[in-house]
Amino acid sequence: GESVGLHLPTLSVQEGDNSIINCAYSNSASDYFIWYKQESGKGPQFIIDIRSNMDKRQGQRVTVLLNKTVKHLSLQIAATQPGDSAVYFCAEYPRAAGNKLTFGGGTRVLVKP
Amino acid sequence: GAVVSQHPSRVICKSGTSVKIECRSLDFQATTMFWYRQFPKQSLMLMATSNEGSKATYEQGVEKDKFLINHASLTLSTLTVTSAHPEDSSFYICSARTSGGDTQYFGPGTRLTVL
Numbered sequence: 001g002e003s004v005g006l007h008l009p010t011l012s013v014q015e016g017d018n019s020i021i022n023c024a025y026s027n028s029a030s031d032y033f034i035w036y037k038q039e040s041g042k043g044p045q046f047i048i049d050i051r052s053n054m055d056k057r058q059g060q061r062v063t064v065l066l067n068k069t070v071k072h073l074s075l076q077i078a079a080t081q082p083g084d085s086a087v088y089f090c091a092e093y094p095r096a097a098g099n100k101l102t103f104g105g106g107t108r109v110l111v112k113p
Numbered sequence: 114g115a116v117v118s119q120h121p122s123r124v125i126c127k128s129g130t131s132v133k134i135e136c137r138s139l140d141f142q143a144t145t146m147f148w149y150r151q152f153p154k155q156s157l158m159l160m161a162t163s164n165e166g167s168k169a170t171y172e173q174g175v176e177k178d179k180f181l182i183n184h185a186s187l188t189l190s191t192l193t194v195t196s197a198h199p200e201d202s203s204f205y206i207c208s209a210r211t212s213g214g215d216t217q218y219f220g221p222g223t224r225l226t227v228l
Binding site: 008032034036041042043044045046049089093100101102103104105106 | 218
């Protein structure tokens with residue numbers, strides 16, 4: 001999820017395979033992290049969140065991993081489906097920003113049938 | 114989950130006119146609402162934060178006189194783009210958060226095209 005200007009990094013994945021989307025965050029003071037999914041022409045949709053006192057959290061077909069040592073967040077999607085094709089953003093709540101979400105650059109996931 | 118709506122979903126206007134976008138929380142009271150702008154293939158950029166009954170707080174570089182925000186009730190915030198120009202064409206997204214909550218619920222976005 002690092003910002004890459006006008007070109008979103010793209011992850012191509014075969015239907016049925018697992019997807020891993022990575023995000024590096026910069027503020028070590030952030031204590032709450034969220035993954036959002038955004039389909040074309042729509043607003044972001046909440047997927048899963050994690051607090052800094054945890055290093056792993058699982059949802060339905062999704063798992064978020066948090067490594068505070070290297071300030072890295074990842075989203076794993078199991079058995080990726082065509083409906084998972086979208087742009088995925090990580091977001092963090094840095095305390096210094098007054099409890100406002102800061103979004104990462106986004107990663108486009110393309111599921112191939 | 115909590116639902117946030119936006120109206121209109123798309124708007125096309127002439128340069129120099131003003132456009133109002135509404136953001137509503139449908140099943141919860143939103144003490145804080147946020148307005149974001151998103152250009153193609155880019156991430157969401159926070160424009161301003163509005164708290165019900167008080168003036169909005171704008172991010173650096175966002176003109177408060179051009180992007181008027183009103184948060185008159187716990188379920189409605191409006192963004193008015195005044196004297197719109199083609200460079201204001203973008204995808205505008207609002208989000209809402211309850212008092213004491215961390216999760217932001219996002220609206221579906223409004224596509225603004227200024228001719």
